[in-house]
Amino acid sequence: MNKKEKMARGARTVVQTCAKVKAGEMVVILTEPAMGSIAKIVALEVEEVGAEPIIISMIPRISDGQEPPKTAADAMLASDVFISAVKTSITHTHAVKNAVKNGSRGIFMTQFTEEILMGGGIEADFEKIAPICKKFAKILEDGDRVHLMTKNGTDLTYSAKDRRGNALYCLVEPGQFSTIPTIEANCSPVEGSTNGIIVADASIPYIGIGILEEPVKCIVKNGYITSIKGGKQAQILKENLESKNDPNVYNIAEMGIGLNPKCSFLGIMLEDEGVLGSVHIGIGTSITLGGIVKAASHYDLIMKNGTIEVDGMIILQDGKIMI
Numbered sequence: 001m002n003k004k005e006k007m008a009r010g011a012r013t014v015v016q017t018c019a020k021v022k023a024g025e026m027v028v029i030l031t032e033p034a035m036g037s038i039a040k041i042v043a044l045e046v047e048e049v050g051a052e053p054i055i056i057s058m059i060p061r062i063s064d065g066q067e068p069p070k071t072a073a074d075a076m077l078a079s080d081v082f083i084s085a086v087k088t089s090i091t092h093t094h095a096v097k098n099a100v101k102n103g104s105r106g107i108f109m110t111q112f113t114e115e116i117l118m119g120g121g122i123e124a125d126f127e128k129i130a131p132i133c134k135k136f137a138k139i140l141e142d143g144d145r146v147h148l149m150t151k152n153g154t155d156l157t158y159s160a161k162d163r164r165g166n167a168l169y170c171l172v173e174p175g176q177f178s179t180i181p182t183i184e185a186n187c188s189p190v191e192g193s194t195n196g197i198i199v200a201d202a203s204i205p206y207i208g209i210g211i212l213e214e215p216v217k218c219i220v221k222n223g224y225i226t227s228i229k230g231g232k233q234a235q236i237l238k239e240n241l242e243s244k245n246d247p248n249v250y251n252i253a254e255m256g257i258g259l260n261p262k263c264s265f266l267g268i269m270l271e272d273e274g275v276l277g278s279v280h281i282g283i284g285t286s287i288t289l290g291g292i293v294k295a296a297s298h299y300d301l302i303m304k305n306g307t308i309e310v311d312g313m314i315i316l317q318d319g320k321i322m323i
Contacts (some may be wrong), residue, residue, distance in 0.1 A: 003118065007041050010117035014083065015045040017126065018170045018180055019107045023050030025080035030072055030090065032060045038085045038112050051081075061088040063244075064206060065285050065298045068095050077102050085109040089269070092285035092298040096177060100288075106177030111205070111268050121181030121263035121274050129183050130169040133259050135323060136185035136315060137165030140255075143187070143310040148255060148279060150303050151318070152215060156196035156281070158189035158223075158252065164290045169259075177288075181263060182274030186256035186282075188291035192223035194252040198281050200301035203265055203272040207240050207299075209233045210267030216301065225250040225283060237299070248295035254282030256300070257308065257316060272302050277319025279306030 001009070015021045027046045031039035036057070043053035056072050066088070067073065073095035076082045082104055084090055089110045100106055116122065140146065143160040165187045170180040198218040203211050216230040216237060224247070228238040241249045260274035273280050280302040284295035305319035315323050 003114070006118035007114055008045065010122050011041045011045040013122055014042055014107060014109065014180065016049060018178065019081045019083065019105055019172060021046055021049050021051045021081055025051040026078070027051050027053050028075045028079040028082040029053055029055045029085060030058060030068060030076070030082065031055060031085045032058050032087060034087055035085045035112065037114065038109065038117060042083060042085060058086070060086070061090060063297050064089040065092045065296065066090070067093045073098070076104060079104045081105045081107070083107045083109065085112055087111055089298070091179065092288050094287070094294070097288050100175055100177050103174045105172040105174055107172065108177065108179040108270070110179070110270055113268070116181070116268065116271060121260050121271050124181065124183065124260050124262040126170040126183070129259060130171060132321065133169040133183055133185050134167045136257055136259065137167035137187070139165070139310050139313065139315055139323065140185060140187040141165030145311055146255065147309040149307045150199060150201070150305060152201045152303065153197060153199040153217070154303055154306070156194060156198060156220060158194035158255070160187045161190055163187050163190060166289055179270050181260060182258065182270045183260040184256045184258055184273055186254050186289060188254050188286040188289040189223070189252050191251065191291065191293060194220050194223045196220055198301055200303050202278060202302040202304045203267060204233065204237060204299065204301055205267055205269040205272050207236060209236055211265055218301065220252060223252050225252070244296040246296040248293050249284045249297050251284060251286065251293045251295060252281060253284055253286035253291055253293060253298060254289050256280045256282065257306070269300065273300060277305055277316065279303055279308065
């Protein structure tokens with residue numbers, strides 16, 4: 001199988017398996033110039049099933065979480081399916097929240113490369129993994145006390161009382177969205193409830209950081225990061241967040257558990273977040289996850305081999321599934 005055929009196979013998975021596109025549907029594909037080749041091959045697969053692809057090429061957003069243009073947001077709202085193939089994430093935006101609330105099905109291919117489309121996480125058996133992902137999300141939901149630990153020093157507690165659990169397993173129904181190829185269960189902590197230490201030792205796949213050369217340590221008090229320490233990469237994160245001039249960028253927005261056995265750490269967001277047994281702490285915007293905070297950004301701090309206890313039940317032990 002040559003490169004073109006492998007890319008077409010991956011795009012077919014996105015369109016037919018993940019988005020479940022049907023003949024006659026309107027599919028909005030949001031992209032930016034650097035992602036044009038990905039958008040075009042996805043559009044071809046949309047045509048193959050008899051649906052209508054509409055490609056909207058945007059000027060790249062200034063930062064992750066910035067709203068797309070109104071024209072794009074309106075098209076998303078009217079769509080049966082929207083597929084985001086961009087480098088700068090629009091996942092955590094009001095445009096997405098509104099489109100999904102209106103019944104559209106959303107798929108996010110943020111930072112996709114041709115290589116990711118051809119293999120790796122996208123080759124996972126999404127249908128097979130979906131039940132365990134849903135089970136993790138159900139346990140996280142409404143958890144009164146969630147405790148995250150790692151051997152490298154993470155020790156974080158929070159409450160998810162009255163918060164929903166989110167199961168993202170790359171398959172969507174109307175009113176749902178999913179990132180791909182990450183498979184993850186996540187929830188958004190109650191604002192102000194998170195305290196402890198985050199030690200990211202795997203990846204921060206944003207703003208040019210990628211795979212971590214040394215740990216990034218964050219102190220968390222009453223739901224917000226109060227200090228960031230480490231080496232050069234920690235300084236990049238610290239300076240970037242300071243430049244936002246928005247205190248909400250320090251909000252603890254999410255805890256997610258990676259569940260895709262085909263993903264590996266590449267320094268690319270939707271591969272790294274899905275690595276089986278990894279845990280990520282999202283900071284900043286939480287409105288698409290069940291929280292109430294809209295910030296100038298949403299970044300994920302990823303660590304290896306997490307241990308998670310929810311109301312006395314250990315569901316992940318040093319990266320191994322315990323349920």
